[in-house]
Each structure stands twice: as structure tokens, then as C-alpha cells.
Amino acid sequence: MLDILQSIVPTVLFFSAPLIFTALGGVFSERSGVINIGLEGLMVIGAFVGIVFNLTFADVFGDFTPWASLIAATIAGAIFSIIHAIAAVSFRADQTVSGVAINMLALGVGVYLTKVWYDKGQTDMVTEPFLSTNIPVLSKIPIIGPIFFEGIYVTSYIAILFAFIAWFVLYKTAFGLRLRAVGEHPMAADTNGINVYKMRYIAVIISGALGGLGGSVFALTIVSNFSHATIVGQGFMALAAVIFGKWHPLGAMGAALFFGLAQSLSIVSSGIPLLEDIPQIFLLIAPYVLTILALAGFIGRAEAPRANGIPYVKGSR
Amino acid sequence: MTSNNRLFGILVPVISVILGLIVGAIIMIASDVNPIEAYTALWNGAFYDAFTIGETIRRITPLILTGLAVAFAFRTGLFNIGAEGQVIVGWLAAVWVGLTVDAPMIIHLPLAVLAGALAGGLWGFIPGLLKAKLGVHEVIVTIMLNYIALYVSNEIVRNVLTDHGTSTEQIAASASLGSEWLQNLTLYSRMHYGILIALFAAIIMWFIIQRTTVGYELKAVGFNQHASKYAGMNVSKNIILSMVIAGAFAGLAGAMEGLGTYGSVSVISGFTNLGFDGIAVALLGANNPFGVVLAAILFGVLKEGAGEMPSAGVPTELVDIIMALIIFFVASSYIIRWVLLRFKKEGK
Secondary structure, eight states: OHHHHHHHHHHHHHHHHHHHHHHHHHHHHHHTTOOOTTHHHHHHHHHHHHHHHHHHHHHHHGGGHHHHHHHHHHHHHHHHHHHHHIIIIISOOOHHHHHHHHHHHHHHHHHHHHHHHHSSSSOOOOSSOOOOBOOTTGGGSTTHHHHHSSSBOHHHHHHHHHHHHHHHHHHHSHHHHHHHHHHHOHHHHHHTTOOHHHHHHHHHHHHHHHHHHHHHHHIIIIIOSOOTTSSSSHHHHHHHHHHHTTTOHHHHHHHHHHHHHHHHHHHHGGGSTTGGGSOHHHHHHHHHHHHHHHHTTTTSOOOOOTTTTOOOOTTOO | OHHHHHHHHHHHHHHHHHHHHHHHHHHHHHTTOOHHHHHHHHHHHHHSSHHHHHHHHHHHHHHHHHHHHHHHHHHTTOOOTTHHHHHHHHHHHHHHHHHHOOOOHHHHHHHHHHHHHHHHHHHHHHHHHHHHHHOOOHHHHHHHHHHHHHHHHHHHIIIIISSSOSBOOOOOGGGOOBOHHHHHHTTSOOOBTHHHHHHHHHHHHHHHHHHSHHHHHHHHHHHOHHHHHHTTOOHHHHHHHHHHHHHHHHHHHHHIIIIIISSSOBOOSSOOSHHHHHHHHHHHTTTOHHHHHHHHHHHHHHHHHHTTGGGGTOOTHHHHHHHHHHHHHHHTHHHHHHHHHHHHHHHO
């Protein structure tokens, strides 16, 4: 039992970290009333910038390179998401459509620049990826230590920490209250002197930053290079986590951990009794089926923020 | 005002396409490539000789159908992001029938095509039902169904249709849409009779939407659900019907690939992108069947022509960037309208 946990838990944390970051981004955006189907594209940009930065500056930053790459990818994601913000908030574009465009654009730009800069469809493998470590002191704790703190990526714990920070920001600060108000009833918020457009811009940019971070964590821990096939559906899975988690940061984190579990089960299941007999296909489609069931109300009703997807036009009723 | 609206309806897509191509040119100049050379290469890639024209038409065929799939649902106020999954199940079902049934062509081919449409329709039925009965947003359900379709299809190809293989055998000749005549005409391109089915489907969509009571109700539900309900229409039924018909169009697109272009179905690592491109096609075509055909031709030409662009030193992905920008501009049409109105006022 213990060694089963010891093989599952680190894998779960490993697979969920990028999903947690990105899903938190989705929570911010959707809580402010802007649907963000573009999470996938934001992850692509994050993965691309993370890898390219890492390859280019590995000599300059040395051991600090992976961290610097994450920061660069976060900034790039934030900047890229401004396109979505402009379209969805200022130009009153259909937010779903604009999100689809973001996804196409991100993949196009990423692969285009990869080909222009590296003369091939994929980048080289990075020399400075994140490596799994044993966390000092904590990994010495009996039972818990080996399960949670051995062979772990630090990024996984940062993701969980971020989820709690996001919860605090959204539910315990004035800023969070305003952000949620804008997503529930923008006119009422406007009447109270909250700048709806500004709040939505900020929320979308935060989602871009977290999406970029998620993408780069995925690229720098799991795949180590960038090509058209680096990010295939993780963004949509993060979106599923947002909904499965009922638009709540901790819920989204829980959902992301669960999806990570589903993913890791399809990889480590061969060694585990009971699970061995379940055909892989069911584990593969589990996250998607569960999301549909959650939406259909079989796992408690999932209620979207009220003004989600509706552009706000000042003065209209 | 109505003539104004119609004028904008045509101007917005045209301006969006031009803007998209201009931004594409700017990107090329920024990466030290001559855009005129690149666009010439693109043109040659699509229209150089009978072979490339045949391949271009082959590329346009499924795009028309997925464009219709998205446009049809849009007319009822539904966003069918699931065309991708519907294409995959349609492809699988059509090839399955093509492989296993033994019948003369006159029965076999229609049966295989129909199987594709039915499978797609079923894949549209699920989100339609959930939307109509439980009010679940169709966008998320269709996205999830895309992945389910992808994994299930791969599983069936691997373990049911083959013995752990990655691709099925070729379908029986009696289920194939290919034709020697078309191949001879186009120097052995993969062009097939599917283009006729696609064009016919566009006419069917026009007929349903404009000339039948069913179409009238579907549109009415799209405009205002509450008013439609008050007028005695069955809103749930119309939502489900719309998604089923939309799914059937996308399923047909899959059948075209399975029975026409490839003649088999393979394990795929990622999406075909036919469904996602269909969103672009529908948007640019303003959800009008004939607009969809024109938009599919434009995007088909861009995609096929892109294959030649590396000869001018431009990665094919430039076309994806241009397409994304075009959707972006169409989606942000509010601002284009605003600018156009500004110009008009100043002109007076």
C-alpha cells in the first residue's frame, strides 16, 4: 500500500501542477465575467516562451534559468492575453470566438517562430529543466515524508500555494469582491463606482499570466522542448477543472488534482491491483466524462458566474 | 438601414480578410521574407496545375461541411465547438461500414455516408439533449466530447478494427467516393465526389433554414427562446434537432475524409482541426450556407497553398496566424462597423 502511494502521489502532483496554475487563471477570468476558452493558447505561449528563454539564456542564468524562464513565460502570457481582453472587453467580440482565435493564433505564432528561429518543427531539449528533488527535513518524516516530499517537483507545491493565495485574494480582499461583483452583476458594480472594464482587463491579464505560467511549468517539467504537439488539450482540461471546481479556486485545484490522478493512473495503473483490470481507455476519458456529469448536475449543480460571457455595455439595461 | 446592414454584412468579412493578409505580410517583412514572393508561392500551391487544383478542392470539401455544422447550430443560437469530435466519429463510422459491410456500390456507398452522418448526429444529440433538458452550456460539453471521441476512436481502431495496428485496411471499392475519372482529370490528385455532397449539403441547409417550417422555428429559437415558447414552439425539441443536424453535417465531413481522401481510419495523436477550422469558416461566411461555401473555398485555398510557402522561406503556420487574425477581426466586427460609420459621417 505504502509503495503504491509513493508511486502515485508524486505523479499526481507532477501532472496536476500545470493544470492548477492554468485553472486558477481561468477562475479569475470567468469570475470577472469573461469566458476564457483561450487558456489552451495561453499555455502554448507560456510553453513556447519558457522553452525558448531557457535555451537562450541557460548560460547567463545558470541554475536560476528554469525560474527565470517561468517568470518570462508568465509575463509573455499576460501580454498575450491583452489581445483577448481588448477583443472581449473593449470590442465586445463574442468571447468564445475570440478565445478560439487566441488558441489558433498562439499555436500559429509559436510554431512559426520555432521554424523561423530553429529551422525545424521543434526546439532542442532544454539543458536546464526542473528536476525532481527531495525536500530537506520534510522528506525525513516517516511515512508522510517518502510519499509527499521525495522525488517531488517544487513547482507542484507552489501551485497548491497559489491556489490558497487565489482563494484569499478572491474571497478575503476588496479587490476580489469587486472582481466577483463585476462577473455577477456588472451594472450594479458600475453603479457602485467600480470600473467594470478595468476589473475585467485585470482579471483577463491575471488569467494570461497564470496560463503562461502553467504552460511553462508543463513544458519545463514534463516535455522539455516545444513543438506543435507540446500542449494538446491541457488548456481545455484546465477549463474543465474550472467548471468541475465550480469556479472556486480551491475547487479548481481539487479538480486539477483529480484530473492529475486520472492521468497518472493511466500511466502507473499496471502496477496496482484492481486498477490493472480497468481498460486504459476509461481512465483516459474519465476527466471529460466527469466534467459532463458535473455540469449535468449529477455531482452537485455547477452554477456559472451570472454575467459570464456577456460583454458589458455602459448604460445598457 | 437594412441595406446598410447588408452592406456591412459583406464589408466586414472582406475587410477582415484584407486586414488578415496585410498583417500576415507585415509578419513576413519582420522575418525578412518578401511577402509578394510568399503569396505568389501560396497561389501556386493552390492553383498551379490540375493536380494542385484537385487537391485544393479535396481540401475544401470537408471544410464546407464543418462550416455548415457550426453555422447551422449558430442559427439556433448554439455554439457547436464539437464539430471536431463529430468529424472523428463520422469518419470512424463511415469507414467501419466501408470495411465490414459487403454490398453493391449503390447500397454500400450511401450506407457508409449515412453511417457517418448518423454517428455525427448522435455526437450532436448528447450536447443538444443536455442543453435542452438541463440547461448545460453546449460549449463545454462539446469540448469534452471532442476528447472522448478522439480517445474512443483511437481505442476502436487499435483494438476492434485492427489487431493493435495504427491504421485500418483500405475500405471496399464499393464504398469509395474516389473516381478514376476525376483522378485522370487532375493528374492523380486525391479529389473525390465528396465535393458534390458538400455543395448539396449547403443547398439543403439553405432549404431547411429558408423554406421550411422547421427552419423557421429553429431560427426563431435562436432569436428569442422565450418568444418562441410563448408562440407555442417546442424549444427543447428545436435545440436538440439543431444540434443533431449540425452534428450530421460534421459527421459527413468525417465520412468524406474516410471514404474519399484516405479510404481508411488511423490512430490520431491530435485533432484533425477540421472542426476548429469550421468555426472560422462559419464565422467568415456569416452563418449563411453560401457564405460558408465561399469562406471554405478561401480557407481551403489558404491551407492548401500554404504547402508551397516553405519554398519562399515561410513556414506553413503563417496561414494559421492569418486565419486566426481573420476570425479575430470578424469577431471584433463592432469596431470595424464603428470605424466605417465614422468614415461615413465624415464623408457627409
